[in-house]
Amino acid sequence: MANPHSWRRVVAWALLLALSLGALTGCWDDKSLDTRTLVLAMGFYPARQPGEVAVYFAVPTPAGLTSDSGSSSSGGASGPPLIILQGVGHSIGQAFSAAQASTNRDLYLGHTVFLLFSTKLSPFMLRRLVNALDRIGTLDKTPFVAATSAPFAAVLGTIPQEHFPPLYYEELFSCTTCQQLMLGVRFWQMSDRLWTPGVDLVLPVLKPTRQGPAVDEVALYRNTRYVATLTPKETTAYGIAAGRSRKTSLFFPRLWDANLDFVADKARVSTEVVHGRLQATLAIHATATLESIATATETAGQVARISRRAARLLADEAAAFVRLSQRDDVDALGFGRALAWAQPQVFARYRHWHRVYPHLTVAVRASITVNRLGDLR
């Protein structure tokens, strides 16, 4: 070992200390909470000037942050739960700077849980926005995403006061026991769909109602171009075709008034070339609970007939959605993607998948497993 009192050791220590003073400068981003404004949700709308975007930042107020379901009388601060800041610019950065100028606190995107896109945004602007959002490091990739044709304040303003806003969207989009269809899309799933060839974007649509924002419709996009919003009935068909049904009900008045509840399904898409022709298959498998039947108890024969009928119904619904998506030329289920992943060279031959998709032959198959409730009488 070297002599501990040698000059080398002294020089080494001096060097280390000098380096420490220079390089261990501490965390420059350390800001106390009261100088920071946590952005909860962001909305993107076309601005009055063409080529500009209006970005809204929903910021919870102290009243919004302290409100808690069931504890409205706990003496928390009163007032509106959210305030909305607005910035306009050619890019998110410009709009952000404009919004930042309207507050003396640091706008922080690290806790954003919801992004709302207007259906009126141009395809070019939507692409530019998603690109920019992808690159914002502090913004997590997990916020829920939705489309709307209503103003931002109208949608956000309808969140019931007793709900803690950050958890509200979690319940709205990813609660398997409280939603009929799982329509929730997170931001990373949105950008994933936009950058993957052979599949198109589908976003849930938020409609303001008195009970809060309703989610029973979806918006279809071709690449980044908004195409159409489906009706609630068509949205159910989409949910079944995409394997997103969790609590759909089916009623069969001609089969002993049988009622199937909790219809939950999975869907699998495959596309291949058979004898030189493209052939696509959509296979759905569902499970359901026999909630009630007029005969009080059911026989195996009755369950078999109900199952067959239910499977046909599901297949018909899914096929109706496929036809609708072919009419709109929106490959919402990803038939092209299935081909691209199974046979990349074959997919590469179809340079414009959207010219192929409307003419694709799709076979739809469905099966259902019914859990019988009357086994114990």
Add this chain to the structure above:
Amino acid sequence: MATMSDRMPRISAGQFATMITAGYLGLGIFYFPRPLVEDAGRVGLYGLWLDGLAAFLLMKLIFAMGRLIPNETLSGFSAALLSKPVSWLLALYTIVYHLALAISAVVLFSFVLGNIFLPSTPIWAISGALTLTSAYMAYGGVLALARTLQASYIPLLVLTIFSVSMATLSIRHPSLLLPTTDVSLLPLVDGAYHQFVIFIGFQLSVTLYPFVKNGEQRQAERYSVLALAGIVLALSLEYEVIMAVFGPDAIDRLRWPLASTYRIISLSGFYISKLGTLLIVLWTIVIVAFVAVRLWCLAHDLSAMAPRRLSYELALGLMTLATILGTLPFPNAKVANLLNEHYLLPLGLAYLVLVPGTVMVVGKLRPQATRQLRARHEPGPEV
């Protein structure tokens, strides 16, 4: 020149294996598995296994060289075996290479941290803090470093497996878990070559090998191969999960694919809902360890090469300073990436093949000199 007395503390077989393989997963966060998927598409998994095989063979080669004179480092014996100029050239190459590798790792991870967590903090402040922490870890010498590594690396491995299993909840394309049979050889080899960048760090075993406790060298080799197999397995799992979550087309666009995958882990109801983000912070340990091992190696080689006696501490200070100064000119992570891809990867591969190859050929041609060198560096008393 360094003498045996400098190298009294010896590390165990397990510590040796940890030290030479700890960097693999660390470097993975920047690249893995983009180069594989970019070039080979869905068959990238086979490319990873090809990389594992190549790393195994090169590891065998480097250990064979280590066995030639098992108690002295390459920089210690090369002058006597290969002649002075060659030895100097080799030491210079080793130092410059490890320095560049350490700088590249610090730059890349500083940009990850800066981009995700610390947008207002200048990159030099992040890279400076990272390098100094590494220097502090390396300050206590090889034994302290090995123990610190063992204490931090193993919990991190457990967390990695935990996080991979958490990410499986986000799998949306289970069909992609099955590897395809549609294999084209050239893109596969191309992808494997570009991905090999995460395996290029184990040259340092040429310096580390003589520090293994006497009699544990063979065991150390075995453990290293096992650690490599474990890492290839962990990377395969990560590959499968990333592929089945994003699909091959989107992986290409992900910024730091592994970091992006951790960032989508969102557990509602869990105390820390952004678990993945926490994991990226913990990843700092791997990078700090990676740089610390390199700094130790650099300081050791520098003190062995110095014409006059240079203490390990001073050499470490100089190398730390060189690393910090070296990170300053990098304007962005892309430049560090280019440095890795165009220089460090081919030069690292050349080192891994040529250096052990040359030393072994010369060793065979000069059996007398080899025997003398081996005798001169007979093991001293253990501590």
